[in-house]
Amino acid sequence: AQSVTQLGSHVSVSEGALVLLRCNYSSSVPPYLFWYVQYPNQGLQLLLKYTSAATLVKGINGFEAEFKKSETSFHLTKPSAHMSDAAEYFCAVSSGNTGKLIFGQGTTLQVKP
Amino acid sequence: DTGVSQDPRHKITKRGQNVTFRCDPISEHNRLYWYRQTLGQGPEFLTYFQNEAQLEKSRLLSDRFSAERPKGSFSTLEIQRTEQGDSAMYLCASSRRTSDNEQFFGPGTRLTVL
Numbered sequence: 575a576q577s578v579t580q581l582g583s584h585v586s587v588s589e590g591a592l593v594l595l596r597c598n599y600s601s602s603v604p605p606y607l608f609w610y611v612q613y614p615n616q617g618l619q620l621l622l623k624y625t626s627a628a629t630l631v632k633g634i635n636g637f638e639a640e641f642k643k644s645e646t647s648f649h650l651t652k653p654s655a656h657m658s659d660a661a662e663y664f665c666a667v668s669s670g671n672t673g674k675l676i677f678g679q680g681t682t683l684q685v686k687p
Numbered sequence: 688d689t690g691v692s693q694d695p696r697h698k699i700t701k702r703g704q705n706v707t708f709r710c711d712p713i714s715e716h717n718r719l720y721w722y723r724q725t726l727g728q729g730p731e732f733l734t735y736f737q738n739e740a741q742l743e744k745s746r747l748l749s750d751r752f753s754a755e756r757p758k759g760s761f762s763t764l765e766i767q768r769t770e771q772g773d774s775a776m777y778l779c780a781s782s783r784r785t786s787d788n789e790q791f792f793g794p795g796t797r798l799t800v801l
Contacts, residue, residue: 618730620790625787664730674732675780
């Protein structure tokens with residue numbers, strides 16, 4: 575069965591600093607992986623997705639993620655944090671024929687001025 | 688493409704009452720999902736429709752929960768005899784049947800059971 579683990583429930587960075595949010599997955603088949611962002615009291619917005627093409631995936635708002643099969647990881651990065659990046663971030667893997675998403679616990683990103 | 692919409696956005700009810708939520712997916716999407724998200728947790732899958740057929744239900748979906756998608760368009764999620772533990776954000780998502788199954792989420796319905 576597929577699963578996702580996000581290391582670190584809270585990450586705090588200074589504005590302009592590197593953002594690194596960690597995600598490890600478990601999957602018996604080549605996975606489809608996603609990063610979503612959620613602002614307070616809103617739904618989820620897709621940041622980027624890995625679908626077995628390029629291992630380095632670029633998304634919206636300057637985010638990118640690298641798929642590393644050997645490490646079963648799909649960490650999210652952004653070179654320079656903005657105050658507007660403060661939100662909850664979820665890593666997810668698509669599971670089975672239905673494509674339902676299995677989510678990690680989420681990481682809250684705090685950006686300090 | 689108007690996005691996925693959900694109604695109501697907020698619902699406060701008393702324990703034991705029944706509630707119903709509605710989801711309108713993106714019009715050409717034939718796949719529809721319901722998820723539940725409790726505070727500080729990631730969303731958890733509840734159920735999946737392909738067109739009007741409900742093809743998968745999570746064990747989280749007790750017999751107090753029922754979902755429908757008549758005619759393969761909008762969907763409703765009903766909770767009967769609500770309990771305080773049902774308090775959560777209920778998220779709906781839709782997708783086309785593509786290989787990566789990218790899902791588009793609605794804004795959610797926040798349920799508070801008093």
